[in-house]
Structure formats: C-alpha cells, structure tokens
Amino acid sequence: xxxxxxxxxxxxxxxARFMALSDRLLTPLWAAALLTIAVGLWFALFNSPPDYQQGxxxxxxxxxxxxxxxAMFGYSVMAFASAIALIFRHPLADVAAKSAxxxxxxxxxxxxxxxxxxxxxxxxxxxxxxxxxxSVLILLFLYLGYMALWAAIEDPxxxxxxxxxxxxxxxxxxxxxxxxxxWWNTLxxxxxxFRMDGPTIAPSMLLPLGLMAIGFTLLFLxxxxxxxxxxxxxxxxxxxxxxxxxxxxx
Numbered sequence: 001x002x003x004x005x006x007x008x009x010x011x012x013x014x015x016a017r018f019m020a021l022s023d024r025l026l027t028p029l030w031a032a033a034l035l036t037i038a039v040g041l042w043f044a045l046f047n048s049p050p051d052y053q054q055g056x057x058x059x060x061x062x063x064x065x066x067x068x069x070x071a072m073f074g075y076s077v078m079a080f081a082s083a084i085a086l087i088f089r090h091p092l093a094d095v096a097a098k099s100a101x102x103x104x105x106x107x108x109x110x111x112x113x114x115x116x117x118x119x120x121x122x123x124x125x126x127x128x129x130x131x132x133x134x135s136v137l138i139l140l141f142l143y144l145g146y147m148a149l150w151a152a153i154e155d156p157x158x159x160x161x162x163x164x165x166x167x168x169x170x171x172x173x174x175x176x177x178x179x180x181x182x183w184w185n186t187l188x189x190x191x192x193x194f195r196m197d198g199p200t201i202a203p204s205m206l207l208p209l210g211l212m213a214i215g216f217t218l219l220f221l222x223x224x225x226x227x228x229x230x231x232x233x234x235x236x237x238x239x240x241x242x243x244x245x246x247x248x249x250x
Contacts, residue, residue, distance in 0.1 A: 015232050018092060022225045029225065033218035040211030048208050057121050062208050064114035066216040067107045071139060072174050074104020074220065078146070079171040082164035092228070094160035095235075097167060098150055099227035103220055105143035112136060131180035135173055142170040156235070 044062040078100040085093035115133065116126045127133065146163055153159035180186060201209070 015092065015236075019229060019232065022229055026222060026225055029218055029222040033215055033222055035215075036211055036218060037215035040208050040215050043208035043211060048204050054122060057118060058205075060114050060118040061205075062212045064111060064118055065209060066213040067111035067114060068136065069213060070216050070220050071104060071108035071111050071136065072177055073217070074100050074107055075139060075142070075167075075171070075174060077224075078104060079167045079174075082167040085160060086164050086168075092232075094164065095228050095231050096224070097164065098160070099224055099231055101143055101147050101150075103223050103227065105140060105147070107216070107220070108136065108140045108143060112140065130186040131184040132177065132186050135177045135180055138173055139170075139177065142166075142173060146170070156238075 040062065044059055048059070048062075050056050050058060078097045081093045081097035081100065084090045085097060112133075115136075119128070120126050146166055149163045149166055150159050153162060
C-alpha cells in the first residue's frame with residue numbers, strides 16, 4: 001500500500017528518523033560550510049578589488065549582506081515552521097521554529113554591527129533611523145521576544161502555540177525589510193543582486209558575495225540541525241524525568 005502525501009509528510013516527523021538522518025548530514029554540511037566560507041573569504045580579501053568610492057571598506061559587504069539575508073531567512077524558517085505547527089500539528093515543527101530563533105537573532109545582530117561599521121565611513125554616522133535599519137532592529141526585537149516567550153511559559157504546548165502566533169504576526173516585517181528601499185527614501189541603495197534585469201554588481205564582487213551567502217546558508221543549516229537535535233534530546237530528558245516523578249508518586 002502506497003503512503004499518502006500526508007503520511008509521507010508525517011513520516012519525516014519521527015524524532016528517531018530525524019536524529020538518524022541529521023547525524024548523516026551534519027559532517028558534510030559542516031565541511032561544505034567551512035570550505036565555502038574559507039574560499040569566499042579568500043576571494044573577498046585577496047581577489048576582489050577595492051571599490052572606487054568606498055575603498056577597502058567595501059569588504060565589510062561580504063559579511064554584512066549575507067548576514068542580513070540570513071537574518072530574514074532565519075525568521076522565514078521560524079514563521080513557516082510555526083505555521084506548520086499550528087495547522088498540521090507536525091511533531092517537529094515547533095522544534096524547528098524554536099531552534100531557528102537564536103541562530104537568526106545572531107545573524108541579525110551581526111548584520112546590525114557590520115552595518116554600523118560600514119555606515120560610519122560611508123555615511124558619517126554609526127546609526128541612522130532609516131526604514132531599512134529600523135526594520136532590521138525590529139527584527140532583532142522580534143527574535144528576542146520570541147525566545148523570551150518560550151522561556152516565560154513553562155508548559156511546552158502553550159509556549160509553542162503562543163510563540164507560533166508571535167512568529168506569524170511578526171512575519172509582516174520581512175517584506176517591509178525587503179522593500180523598504182523601494183517604499184521609502186533610505187540611505188541604503190536599491191537591490192543590486194536580485195533584480196529582474198540581472199545583477200548590477202561587478203562579477204569580481206559578485207563571486208565572493210555569492211560564495212559567502214552560500215557558506216552562511218550552509219552554516220545556518222548545520223547550526224539548525226545541531227540545535228534541533230539538542231532540543232529533541234532535552235525534551236526526551238524532560239519526558240523521562242516527568243515519567244520517573246509520576247512513577248515515584250504512584
């Protein structure tokens with residue numbers, strides 16, 4: 001008898017099956033992430049020319065831009081997993097959402113820090129309350145609020161439901177970040193990579209930027225799997241402790 005789509009969907013939710021699959025994936029993921037980042041950094045530092053306007057400070061772009069992309073990607077993963085958890089009650093969906101939050105918050109913080117370092121010599125200020133920078137700061141607060149909500153509610157089921165609602169409500173900020181340079185007059189330049197008419201960035205800069213973006217994405221996936229595995233183990237330990245406490249009271 002062939003499995004239905006729903007049965008195949010839930011088959012991958014088996015924690016034991018996930019642990020076995022992720023164990024096989026982690027080593028090649030780590031290797032690919034570190035190798036890609038190393039090659040990307042080499043091209044960024046030694047094979048990419050300084051910008052005619054920004055000089056050597058343009059090299060901050062190779063960390064800042066991928067960090068900003070991964071900040072939005074991480075929240076998108078969190079919101080999508082939260083939707084799956086609410087709609088389909090997928091056993092691992094809330095694990096995936098919860099595990100993505102600290103990683104996404106770290107990339108968001110890195111994007112803000114590198115953006116300030118880049119902005120000071122370019123704009124003459126560490127910070128400006130323009131639409132792009134403000135919406136990314138709001139993204140960081142959404143991540144922190146999501147994690148705080150998980151920590152504040154002791155019951156995992158209630159915590160997962162409340163955090164999922166917050167994650168979905170905050171998802172409106174993702175298109176705001178993406179299109180803020182189009183909707184408002186900001187210090188940030190319009191998109192130069194993902195454009196209908198093709199990238200406008202020089203190939204010598206596009207290559208290291210692409211490598212760093214791929215490397216950061218692979219790093220995110222590896223970290224995400226590690227955190228999901230840790231969360232599954234934590235829940236197993238909690239379940240064993242509750243079962244032991246119940247048996248001792250009986």
